[in-house]
């Protein structure tokens with residue numbers, strides 16, 4: 001009989017210790033995040049990629065390589081199956097003939113954090129969790145609070161005071177136990193760590209539970225399936241905690257094992273960060289295996305304001321093993337790219353996602369990316385969650401009865 005999930009165990013990528021997946025597990029004894037392992041040989045024998053075609057357009061179509069064993073435990077709001085679209089006009093401007101957007105702005109809760117929340121909360125429910133806590137820069141807390149409410153799990157969420165206002169409201173409306181901190185996500189993390197120690201509740205912090213990666217890795221499966229089971233040449237990812245890029249790398253290796261893609265060529269993975277919070281870029285430039293805490297970090301791309309990521313060594317490994325790189329972009333560059341994408345292609349992307357377009361342009365200019373290469377930029381969320389990043393200038397207020405004259409395209413904001 002075929003199984004719903006081929007999960008086999010949890011494994012430490014640092015010391016190789018194995019853990020039982022049927023019990024609640026957090027970090028390895030050695031302090032490293034744990035990764036989920038599957039019986040991929042059995043998946044190969046039982047699931048063909050042709051069979052996937054008829055399944056619903058949801059991340060759960062890949063359920064054999066997801067950790068939830070009983071279908072009844074799935075908490076879903078219709079996540080996954082986001083568009084992968086060619087951007088010809090922007091591509092021409094940037095000198096990239098095959099520039100694509102994977103648009104996670106079109107997903108419940110308005111950010112790709114939903115993928116991690118759906119899989120993470122579903123598995124928590126399967127494990128009998130009734131209460132969880134997490135620090136967040138906003139989007140993860142919003143997604144986890146909403147999915148937790150659907151699952152009947154209580155969620156305690158701690159976020160910086162200046163996290164995007166909408167994410168605070170999402171937690172609140174979901175009935176989450178919301179706390180604000182006058183500091184960074186790292187400070188929020190300390191508050192949560194203390195709470196966990198003293199209350200014994202489930203720690204849903206980034207990478208402190210093994211299942212969020214599994215939700216995010218489905219972006220990798222989707223990109224490849226949407227390209228007709230071909231891997232792109234380059235994938236650019238806005239990197240904060242790095243869960244998405246670790247997940248996409250994991251997805252590529254799993255698909256090779258299953259035989260859904262050929263062994264050999266992997267996409268070159270690019271970690272993109274903001275100049276004012278670039279610990280991974282600094283580490284990559286020096287060829288280091290781990291990053292150093294980035295002091296006084298700040299950026300309008302809030303989701304990637306992470307001064308030190310627990311999984312930094314896994315992000316760097318993914319970059320090194322795929323001949324990728326790490327790039328930092330300035331606030332001006334990312335805001336300009338955000339404007340280009342909206343005014344040339346119609347996608348109102350989030351500032352985090354915009355960093356990947358600014359980086360693609362830079363890497364093309366430097367010759368690191370070739371004109372013909374297939375390049376996928378990951379937009380991780382909806383621009384409409386960040387109204388404050390758009391600065392409207394020179395718009396006149398009319399009075400009833402005023403007359404309006406047509407402007408020539410050169411004078412206006414048209415396709416800037």
Ligand SMILES: *Cc1c(COP(=O)(O)O)cnc(C)c1O
Pocket residue numbers: 111112113139140206238239240241242243244245303304350352353380381
């Ligand atoms: C959290 C977040 C990121 C960074 O995600 P990681 O996978 O943790 O690196 C990027 N963009 C947005 C919109 C986010 O909310």
Ligand SMILES: [Zn+2]
Pocket residue numbers: 012013014015016017028029030031032
């Ligand atoms: Zn370990």
